[in-house]
Amino acid sequence: MxxxxxxxxxxxxxxxxxxxxxxxxxxxxxxxxxxxxxxxxxxxxxxxxxxxxxxxxxxxxxxxxxxxxxxxxxxxxxxxxxxxxxxxxxxxxSVTRSAPMQPAAVTADEEWHVEANVQAAVVTALTRAGWSIRSVADTATKARGDDIVAQRGNVTTGIEVKGFPSRSYADPARAGETKPTAPSTQAGHWFAQAVLAAMRLRGREPSWRSVIALPDFSRYRNLHAETADSLTAAQIEVWWVHQDGTVDLP
Structure with missing residues (x-):
């Protein structure tokens, strides 16, 4: 772009x-x-x-x-x-997987796994792989539409991006508060939302690849393992984003 x-x-x-x-x-x-x-x-x-x-x-x-x-x-x-x-x-x-970067310990806004950072990592990986970025949604304002739409040749991919929940709020005004919902529980809700969005994209744009991009956490890995067969049947891919910013593109 x-x-x-x-x-x-x-x-x-x-x-x-x-x-x-x-x-x-x-x-x-x-x-x-x-x-x-x-x-x-x-x-x-x-x-x-x-x-x-x-x-x-x-x-x-x-x-x-x-x-x-x-x-x-x-x-x-x-x-x-x-x-x-x-x-x-x-x-x-270069940053290797053997020496991963440590997550920021200052505020939730600086954590590597927040949605905006995951989205930026995916966009960077796609552009390096020769994809053109057609659109990028503003996740900070919860803009509607596909989080990322990318194209390479005659292939178009729509990507739903999720971060991993933190225990504290990103909003500086609530920085000292602890969220009432445990991150593991919240992650289950976010995973379900991502699957629904990917299924809607599959129905809306059947010729596109439908992808969910997630930070590599064991909670998400377990949820994916439980739904992998169904996601494969629905032709929905899952891409993993790592702490060092690399993405497992197929």
């Missing part, structure tokens, strides 16, 4: 890949602590890159919003990057 359109705090914006690259050309990146994007071969904090490209103060959006839209433009986004001095130019490095 070379252009994305989105609404931020009631204002409509359009962002292109070329615009991001032009604005950040020659810009010194700030220290990267958690969420990063590679632009012009340089590693930037996603908030710095998005703020400069869109012209909106970073206080008006979160890192998930920045990651989602930058990933939709085909930029490589990364999570949980170790901090480095601001003046140091970044060196690209």
């Amino acid at each position: 070379e252009q994305v359109g989105f609404t931020l705090n009631g204002h409509r914006h359009t962002l292109t890949r070329g615009q991001v690259e032009a604005v950040l050309a020659g810009v010194e990146p700030e220290a990267v602590r958690e969420h990063a994007v590679v632009v012009n071969g340089v590693l930037f904090p996603v908030k710095q890159a998005f703020e400069l490209a869109v012209g909106v103060p970073r206080s008006e959006f979160n890192s998930h919003t920045a990651r989602r839209h930058l990933a939709a433009l085909g930029f490589e986004v990364r999570g949980e990057i170790a901090a480095r001095p601001p003046a140091t130019r970044p060196v690209a490095r």
Whole structure:
């Protein structure tokens, strides 16, 4: 995707890949602590890159919003990057499954398995695999429609994305509260919602591939094992997203 359109705090914006690259050309990146994007071969904090490209103060959006839209433009986004001095130019490095990144321990908003991070990981994996991203829903505002629609050649795929529940609220106003529903119980509800959405897509667009993307947690693995035969019969695929940002694409 070379252009994305989105609404931020009631204002409509359009962002292109070329615009991001032009604005950040020659810009010194700030220290990267958690969420990063590679632009012009340089590693930037996603908030710095998005703020400069869109012209909106970073206080008006979160890192998930920045990651989602930058990933939709085909930029490589990364999570949980170790901090480095601001003046140091970044060196690209690969993250292996043998040394997984640890989930953030600050707030629920920073956890790797929240829906926006899972969605961004899938978009990044698809673009790397040669898929064109036709649309990306704003999961933060619970926008209606397919979470991701991607196309490669004559194959179109609709993807329903779910995160894994946290014990605390992502809303800063409720950061000190504990959710009344256990994550395992909530995950069962979310899994059921994802299956229903995938089945509806299968009926609405029978020629599309229908996919559910889930963070790799044992609770989801067990639920999938119990329903795998039925999902296969319904031609619904499940893709697993790992803590290091990799995705098990078929």
